[in-house]
Amino acid sequence: xxxxxxxxxxxxxxxxxxxxxxxxxxxxxxxxxxxxxxxxxxxxxxxxxxxxxxxxxxxxxxxxxxxxxxxxxxxxxxxxxxxxxxxxxxxxxxxxxxxxxxxxxxxxxxxxxxxxxxxxxxxxxxxxxxxxxxxxxxxxxxxxxxxxxxxxxxxxxxxxxxxxxxxxxxxxxxxxxxxxxxxxxxxxxxxxxxxxxxxxxxxxxxxxxxxxxxxxxxxxxxxxxxxxxxxxxxxxxxxxxxxxxxxxx
Numbered sequence: 001x002x003x004x005x006x007x008x009x010x011x012x013x014x015x016x017x018x019x020x021x022x023x024x025x026x027x028x029x030x031x032x033x034x035x036x037x038x039x040x041x042x043x044x045x046x047x048x049x050x051x052x053x054x055x056x057x058x059x060x061x062x063x064x065x066x067x068x069x070x071x072x073x074x075x076x077x078x079x080x081x082x083x084x085x086x087x088x089x090x091x092x093x094x095x096x097x098x099x100x101x102x103x104x105x106x107x108x109x110x111x112x113x114x115x116x117x118x119x120x121x122x123x124x125x126x127x128x129x130x131x132x133x134x135x136x137x138x139x140x141x142x143x144x145x146x147x148x149x150x151x152x153x154x155x156x157x158x159x160x161x162x163x164x165x166x167x168x169x170x171x172x173x174x175x176x177x178x179x180x181x182x183x184x185x186x187x188x189x190x191x192x193x194x195x196x197x198x199x200x201x202x203x204x205x206x207x208x209x210x211x212x213x214x215x216x217x218x219x220x221x222x223x224x225x226x227x228x229x230x231x232x233x234x235x236x237x238x239x240x241x242x243x244x245x246x247x248x249x
Contacts, residue, residue: 003096003097003117003120004045004093004094004095004096004097005043005044005045005095005096005097005098005099005117005189006043006045006046006047006084006087006095006097006098006099007039007040007042007043007045007046007047007098007099007101007113008046008047008048008049008080008083008084008087008098008099008100008101009032009035009036009039009046009047009048009049009101009102009103010049010050010069010076010079010080010083010100010103011032011048011049011050011052011055011103012050012051012052012079013050013051013052013054013055014052015104015237017237017238018236018237018238018239018242020054021103021104021236022048022050022055022058022103022104023054023055023058024236024242026106026242026245026246026249027246027249029062030058030062031103031104031106031236031242032048032055032058032059032103033058033059033062033064034106034249035101035102035103035104035105035106035108036048036059036062036064038106038108038109038110039101039108039110039113041110042110042111042113042114042117043099043113043117045093045095046064046065046101047065047066047067047083047087048064048065048066048067048103049066049067049069049079049080049082049083050066050067050068050069051068051069051070051071051073051079053068056068067083067086067087067090068086069082069083069086070082075213076100077100077188077195077198077199077213078199080098080100080190080195080199081195081196081198081199084098084192084195088192095192096120096191096192097117097120097189097190097191097192098189098190098191098192098195099113099116099117099187099188099189100187100188100189100190101113101187102186102187102233102235104235104236104237105233105234105235105236106236106245106249107233107234107245107248107249108187108233109229109231109233111229111231112130112185112187112229112231112233113187115130115227115228115229116128116129116130116187116188116189116227117189118227119189119225119226119227120189120191122225124223124225125191125223125225126190126191126193126194126222126223126225127188127189127190127191127194127198127214127217127222127223127224127225128188128189128224128225128226128227129156129184129185129186129187129188129189129214129224129225129226129227130184130185130187130226130227130228130229131148131150131182131183131184131185131226131227131228131229132182132183132185132228132229132230132231132232133180133181133182133228133230134176134180134181134182134183137173137176139181139183140163140172140175140176140181141172143161145161145183145184146159146160146161146183146184146212147159147160147161147162147163147164147181147182147183147184148160148164148182148183148184148226149164149165149182150182150226154225154226154227155223155224155225155226156214156218156223156224156225156226158215158218159184159210159212159214159215159218160210160212161210161211161212163175163181165179167179182226182228184214185229185233186235188214194217194222197222198216198217198222201216201217201220202216203216204216204219204220205219206218206219207219234248
């Protein structure tokens with residue numbers, strides 16, 4: 001069966017650390033356009049889901065597709081669901097899988113989307129996400145990283161801001177000699193059923209404690225298929241990140 005994939009890039013104007021972030025100029029193109037064009041090389045149907053006219057107009061201005069969504073969404077997943085419903089309703093098209101693409105990662109590699117899509121070759125996959133092997137020991141002390149453990153069938157066991165697993169009886173600086181660690185990259189893909197179910201679940205305890213919404217799915221008994229990528233992606237959260245990306249690009 002040939003699956004139909006829909007790419008959605010949630011893009012809010014109001015970011016606490018960098019307002020108007022999706023429109024930030026990177027070498028003559030707004031950040032959202034870099035992401036959009038990369039996503040398009042990996043999938044046919046890509047839409048930006050935004051709560052702001054300025055972003056909507058910018059996307060349509062460069063020939064991209066965008067939909068307006070509510071300002072009220074607490075999470076990107078809920079924004080994704082609304083966008084999916086708007087797109088499916090407006091164009092009457094059925095999509096099997098919705099890929100939630102981070103709007104603030106202009107360095108995203110289209111191959112990452114392909115790896116996510118391939119996760120659905122396993123017919124039991126309801127939700128999939130990407131991880132990257134840790135190669136630099138400083139990641140183990142970086143507060144903003146999220147770590148994940150998974151089983152032999154490539155399904156997540158748990159996501160944590162703590163470094164998991166602990167190597168018992170060994171100093172943290174030596175852990176990487178004993179174990180290959182994986183950190184989470186925030187790209188997700190959902191079957192349309194899983195997306196609806198996910199967005200309608202109550203926030204769970206482990207989600208609230210860790211501030212990681214994927215734990216809501218696990219805590220409710222859902223499964224998350226893991227795809228491994230080697231491509232390091234750099235999210236833009238601050239003005240410094242933006243400067244760094246401009247130099248790299």
